[in-house]
Amino acid sequence: MTETIAHHDEHRDDEASKLGIWLFIFTELLLFGGLFVTYAVYRHAHPQAFHMAAQQLDVVIGTINTVILLISSMTIAMATTAIQKKDKRTTLILIVITLVLALVFLINKYFEWGAKIDHGIYPGSPLLEELGSGDTLFFGLYFFMTGLHALHIIIGMVLIAVILVRVRKGKITFDNFQLLENGGLYWHLVDLIWIFLFPLLYLIT
Amino acid sequence: MSSNTTDNTGYKSYLEEDGGRKGIFKWILSTDHKRIGLLYLYAMMGWFCIGVVLGLLMKLELIAPGKTLMEAQAYNATFTVHGVIMIFLIVIPGLPAVFGNFMLPIQIGAKDVAFPRLNLFSWYIYILGGILVIISLFGNGPPDTGWTFYAPYSFKTGTNMLPAALGAFVLGFSSILTGLNFIVTIHRMRAPGMTWFKMPLFTWTLYGTAWIQLLATPIIGITLLMVAGERILGIGFFDPAKGGDPLLYQHLFWIYSHPAVYIMILPAMGVISEIIPTFAKKTIFGYKAIVLSTLAIAFVGYFVWGHHMYTSGMSGTALWAFSLLTFIVAIPSAIKVFNWISTMHKGSISTEVPFLWAASFIFIFMIGGLTGLVLGSLATNVHVHDTAFVVAHFHFIVFGGVGFAFFGAIHYWFPKMFGRKYDPSWARTGWITFFIGFVTLYGPMFYLGVKGMPRRYYDYLDEFHGPNIISTMGALIMVTGFLIILVNLIKSARHGEKTTEMNPWGGTNLEWQVPTPPPLENFDEIPVIDKAPYKYD
Numbered sequence: 001m002t003e004t005i006a007h008h009d010e011h012r013d014d015e016a017s018k019l020g021i022w023l024f025i026f027t028e029l030l031l032f033g034g035l036f037v038t039y040a041v042y043r044h045a046h047p048q049a050f051h052m053a054a055q056q057l058d059v060v061i062g063t064i065n066t067v068i069l070l071i072s073s074m075t076i077a078m079a080t081t082a083i084q085k086k087d088k089r090t091t092l093i094l095i096v097i098t099l100v101l102a103l104v105f106l107i108n109k110y111f112e113w114g115a116k117i118d119h120g121i122y123p124g125s126p127l128l129e130e131l132g133s134g135d136t137l138f139f140g141l142y143f144f145m146t147g148l149h150a151l152h153i154i155i156g157m158v159l160i161a162v163i164l165v166r167v168r169k170g171k172i173t174f175d176n177f178q179l180l181e182n183g184g185l186y187w188h189l190v191d192l193i194w195i196f197l198f199p200l201l202y203l204i205t
Numbered sequence: 206m207s208s209n210t211t212d213n214t215g216y217k218s219y220l221e222e223d224g225g226r227k228g229i230f231k232w233i234l235s236t237d238h239k240r241i242g243l244l245y246l247y248a249m250m251g252w253f254c255i256g257v258v259l260g261l262l263m264k265l266e267l268i269a270p271g272k273t274l275m276e277a278q279a280y281n282a283t284f285t286v287h288g289v290i291m292i293f294l295i296v297i298p299g300l301p302a303v304f305g306n307f308m309l310p311i312q313i314g315a316k317d318v319a320f321p322r323l324n325l326f327s328w329y330i331y332i333l334g335g336i337l338v339i340i341s342l343f344g345n346g347p348p349d350t351g352w353t354f355y356a357p358y359s360f361k362t363g364t365n366m367l368p369a370a371l372g373a374f375v376l377g378f379s380s381i382l383t384g385l386n387f388i389v390t391i392h393r394m395r396a397p398g399m400t401w402f403k404m405p406l407f408t409w410t411l412y413g414t415a416w417i418q419l420l421a422t423p424i425i426g427i428t429l430l431m432v433a434g435e436r437i438l439g440i441g442f443f444d445p446a447k448g449g450d451p452l453l454y455q456h457l458f459w460i461y462s463h464p465a466v467y468i469m470i471l472p473a474m475g476v477i478s479e480i481i482p483t484f485a486k487k488t489i490f491g492y493k494a495i496v497l498s499t500l501a502i503a504f505v506g507y508f509v510w511g512h513h514m515y516t517s518g519m520s521g522t523a524l525w526a527f528s529l530l531t532f533i534v535a536i537p538s539a540i541k542v543f544n545w546i547s548t549m550h551k552g553s554i555s556t557e558v559p560f561l562w563a564a565s566f567i568f569i570f571m572i573g574g575l576t577g578l579v580l581g582s583l584a585t586n587v588h589v590h591d592t593a594f595v596v597a598h599f600h601f602i603v604f605g606g607v608g609f610a611f612f613g614a615i616h617y618w619f620p621k622m623f624g625r626k627y628d629p630s631w632a633r634t635g636w637i638t639f640f641i642g643f644v645t646l647y648g649p650m651f652y653l654g655v656k657g658m659p660r661r662y663y664d665y666l667d668e669f670h671g672p673n674i675i676s677t678m679g680a681l682i683m684v685t686g687f688l689i690i691l692v693n694l695i696k697s698a699r700h701g702e703k704t705t706e707m708n709p710w711g712g713t714n715l716e717w718q719v720p721t722p723p724p725l726e727n728f729d730e731i732p733v734i735d736k737a738p739y740k741y742d
Contacts, residue, residue, distance in 0.1 A: 016319045016393040023385045027423045034427035038442060040455055042563055124439030133448020134443070144431070198298040 014178040021182040025189045028152070032193050035145050039200060042137045049134020056121075057142070057167040058112060062202040065108050066194065072101035073191040076160070087175045088167065095164045098187070102157050109150055112170040113143075142201055147195060152190045159183050218624060218722040236321035237247035242307030242722025243622070244328050245298065250691075252294045252335065257479025257684060259287035262719040264646070264680035266663055267673050281349035282364070286342065289369050293376045294335055296607045297465055300472035301418070302331070302383060304614050304734045305411045307622060309387060311716045312405045314396025314724040323381060324381055330379040337372030341365045351661065353462070356443035356454035360435040367436055374429040375436065377422045378470070384418030387411055395475040396715075397735035402493065405714045405738055409496050410475030413503035417464045417471075421507065425461035428454065455517055459510035469603055473501060473610030474541055480617050481545050482739045483712040484560035489739045491544045498537030504535045515586045524583055531581035539576055542567060557710065558632040562613030565640050569609055573601030576651065591661075594654020597647045605643065612636070612690060619694070620709050624722040625701035628693055635690035643684025649676045713739050 013106045041048045079094035120127035121139050163183045166172045172180050219239045223231040232240055263283055266274045275283065304687030306324065310317055341348055347367035349357045354373075359366055384441050389411050395404070404412075432454070434440040441447030443454040474495075482489040489495065511519060519527075545567055554560065576598040579585045589595065620626055649672035654660075658669045665673065708717040715734075719727055 013319065013393055016389050019392060020320060020323075020385055020389050022383075023388060023419055027419055030420060031427050034424050034431075037457070038431070041450065042414075042448075045450075046448070074461050101693065123434070123441070129447070135313075136441045136447045137449065138444060144434055144440060144442075149428070174245035 011180075012176070017178050017182060018185075021185050025185065028189055028193075030146075032148070032196075035141070035148070036196070036200075039070030039141055039145070042134075042141065043071050046137060049132065050138050051205055053138035054201065054203075057202045057203050058115075061108055061112050062198055065105050066198050068101050068105050068108075069191045069194050072098045072105075073188050075101070076187050080177065080181050080184050083167065083177045084174050091163065091167055091180075095160060095167065099160055099164070100107075100155060101107045102153055102160070106150060106153060109146065113146075115140065130164055144195055145201065149190070151191055152193070156183075156190050159186060212597070216720065217724060218720065219725050220624065220722055222725040231664065233411055234325075236317070238306050238310050238317050238321065238324060238327050239622070239723065241324055241328055242303050242305075245302040245306065245331070248328075248332065248335065249295055249299065252290050254691075256287055256290040259283050259290070259686060261491055261680055263287065264677045267665070268677040269673075270665055270670060272663070277663050278346075278349060281351075281661070282347040285348045285351050285369075285659055286338075287339055289341075289348070289373065289634055291374045291466075291604075292352050294331075294338065296469045296603055297380060298331060298383070299377070299469065299607055300476065300611060301387065301411055301414055301468075302328075303392070303611075304407075304476065305383075305387060305414075305472060308618065308716055309390065309408055309411055310394070311719060311723060312408045312714055313391065313394060313399055314715050314728065314729060314732045315394035315458070316409035316731075318386050319393055320386050321455045321520075324386055327379045327382040327386070329380070330375060334372045334374075334376035334379060337368045337375060341368035341372065353458060354432060354452045355431070355458075356432065356435070356449075357445060359432055360444070365434060365591055370429045370432055374426055374433075377426045377429075380418045381422045384415035384422075387415040388419065392413075396731050396734055402496070403734055403736075403738055405705065406478035406486060406489065406492070406495055406499075407472070407475035410471040410478070410499050413499045414468050414471045417468050417503050417506065421468075422460045423462035424457060425465075427704060429585040431464075442660075447523065452514075452517055455514050456510070459513045460507075463510040463513065464503075464506045465501055465604065465657065470606045471502060471674065473566070473606045474499070476610040476614045476617070477545060477566050479712070479714070480613055481548050481565040482741075483551075484557055484563070484709050485554050486711065486741055487548055487627050489541075490547035490550075492737075492739065493562065494540055495544050496539040501537040502534060505530060505537070509534055512581055512586075515583060516590045526584050528581060532578065535574065535578060536627045542571060542574075545600065558629055558636060559613050559710070560614060560615035561633065561636050562609050565636070566606070566609040566613060569601055569605035569643070573598060573605050577602065585619075589654050592654035593650040593658045593660050596660045599649035600647045600650075605647075613641075615694065617710070618716070619697070620704055620706065621699045621716060621721055621723070623701070624703060624705065625697055626704050626709075627697035627701055631689060631693040635686050636692060637686075638689060641685030642679050642686050645679025646676055646683050647679070649673070649679070671737065688733070 009151070079091045082090040082094060092168045116122065122128075123140055123143055128139055131178045160183055163172065163180050164181065177203070219237055222237075224235060226234055235241070262274060263280065266272075266280055266283075306318070315686055342365070344365040346364045348362070348369045349364050350362055350366050354366065354370055359370070391404075391408065429440050431440075435443055435449075439447075441448045441449045443451050443621060445451060462594075476493055478489060509530045511523055512531045515524060515527075545563075576594070580589065580595065580598055616627070616632060619625075653669055653672050653676075656669065658665055705721050707719070707721050710717075715732060717721075718732070
């Protein structure tokens with residue numbers, strides 16, 4: 001935390017808005033933290049059922065989505081660099097690529113969820129009731145955690161779309177790009193949470 | 206500036222500066238932190254009146270055993286809605302949203318908060334949360350779970366608890382954004398020379414509070430979402446029939462809701478630390494001790510949530526650990542009490558209205574704090590768990606703490622905020638009536654609790670009748686006091702004698718060095734701070 005005192009005459013304070021977005025990221029981490037605690041408690045209570053249930057998830061599609069998100073994090077970071085080099089065209093292309101990747105992630109998620117629901121696995125389904133409490137909790141967590149994460153993807157997309165418009169209009173420029181950087185930070189957070197969800201749900205079996 | 210009054214020629218206060226807007230838009234579109242503070246104040250005043258009426262209805266029901274006014278179900282709904290309104294709409298946002306918004310930027314020598322638009326947005330979220338709470342009253346009937354929304358009942362009840370829980374979730378957002386705004390403001394916008402240890406104590410407590418708001422509130426957010434998932438989708442996290450664990454709900458709930466108690470009480474302590482030196486005309490005793498104890502409370506407050514669950518089922522080790530931590534968190538609170546008393550020692554005290562509130566705060570807070578230790582130790586807790594004793598303790602701390610500090614704060618800053626004087630003799634009458642009513646209302650409940658009267662029932666055994674009558678009488682006296690205070694303040698805000706006196710009480714902080722009422726951006730020139738706070742020459 002810096003001890004510097006901002007200049008009061010200018011309305012813009014990039015350091016302040018960066019601090020603001022970091023604090024907001026803390027709150028998001030804690031929001032998911034509640035779910036990680038729940039996961040830990042129930043995994044400890046039902047190790048065998050969690051082991052079996054995790055094998056039902058599609059590691060291939062999960063891996064593809066992980067790679068997609070990692071690349072999209074890279075492209076938004078590159079966009080922040082591009083705008084500082086006054087390269088508006090590249091910035092716009094990189095932001096659009098980020099948005100497309102986010103959309104592909106959601107489409108994959110749609111098919112993944114769809115397949116599970118087709119097999120009768122969804123919260124409150126009769127099949128899960130039959131399978132027992134371990135599976136109910138695992139898939140409950142699976143849908144809840146990935147669902148909340150998908151919601152964050154959508155919020156991130158809206159934010160990045162706003163940024164895209166503002167870059168096009170010339171409101172975000174090489175010397176005033178804090179919004180883009182903050183959007184990028186938020187997007188990295190969304191990415192980071194997935195980096196935790198992926199092993200917890202798909203890989204640890 | 207040598208004169209104590211404002212030169213009026215060409216001066217426009219924030220109340221006259223309307224930004225070219227008309228009517229109500231002067232308020233609901235303004236990003237001025239002072240107007241936003243008042244917006245919160247007015248909204249909260251409305252909510253508080255509803256909450257008071259609900260509380261009074263409960264006390265009237267309890268005036269005699271059996272049904273007096275309402276049946277069990279109506280009583281359950283009443284205490285739930287009373288709790289939801291008082292907790293989530295009043296005491297949690299309470300002091301930070303009203304006085305924090307108004308005073309924080311002025312106290313640190315800034316023109317506004319760091320994110321003024323976000324600040325206004327937080328108020329809109331607050332209103333949205335309030336609307337959701339109102340919606341919960343209709344449909345299948347008001348929620349009857351208690352403000353704690355304990356699982357599994359919270360997803361089994363047929364009443365309309367979902368909007369209330371979502372309302373609490375939305376209000377959490379408002380709280381988080383306000384906290385975020387305050388932290389950034391304090392880090393980035395202090396006037397030149399205002400180092401950390403020159404900050405006024407109210408600002409310090411807002412800083413501690415803001416961190417709790419930021420770091421604890423998300424947990425209740427996710428917990429209430431999980432309850433919503435339980436109700437809408439039957440997801441099974443807290444449903445024992447599906448392998449879920451209701452105890453986990455309690456843990457997650459209190460991981461937020463215990464620190465929330467410190468969200469309530471820390472700014473109250475800050476207000477008291479402002480009022481006492483001003484009216485004792487003496488430098489606050491142990492400034493650094495107050496600051497450090499504030500941070501200690503904010504920190505240790507995270508680790509004591511288990512003391513709400515002594516009888517719920519935890520390991521013996523967890524029980525004594527939580528008990529020990531609970532005793533530890535009492536230490537910094539006691540440090541503050543000693544500091545206040547030492548500040549008054551050999552001061553030249555003037556017993557103006559704000560001082561009366563502050564002094565009675567200390568009295569009430571000590572009763573609340575010491576009975577908290579009765580609840581914090583394991584053996585006695587088991588005896589009084591879920592009895593009227595808990596209700597009495599809770600109201601002494603939360604209502605006695607926040608309420609008394611709130612009334613103290615409004616009587617302290619009223620002339621600055623409104624540029625008018627209130628009638629001190631009515632204010633005194635209101636205070637003494639309120640104080641007597643308060644003690645008469647909650648005092649007997651300690652006795653009732655020790656004797657075994659459970660809380661949250663509309664009925665009780667005949668042997669509890671006497672103290673309950675006293676308690677209900679106390680409620681009537683207290684409400685009378687409240688009405689006197691309310692009418693006096695509203696009348697004074699509208700028609701009170703105008704004042705431009707900058708420093709009516711002889712305070713030392715920056716809010717007493719700006720014109721009354723302050724101009725739109727508080728300072729024409731940002732002040733330079735060169736001396737320690739609370740210095741009387």
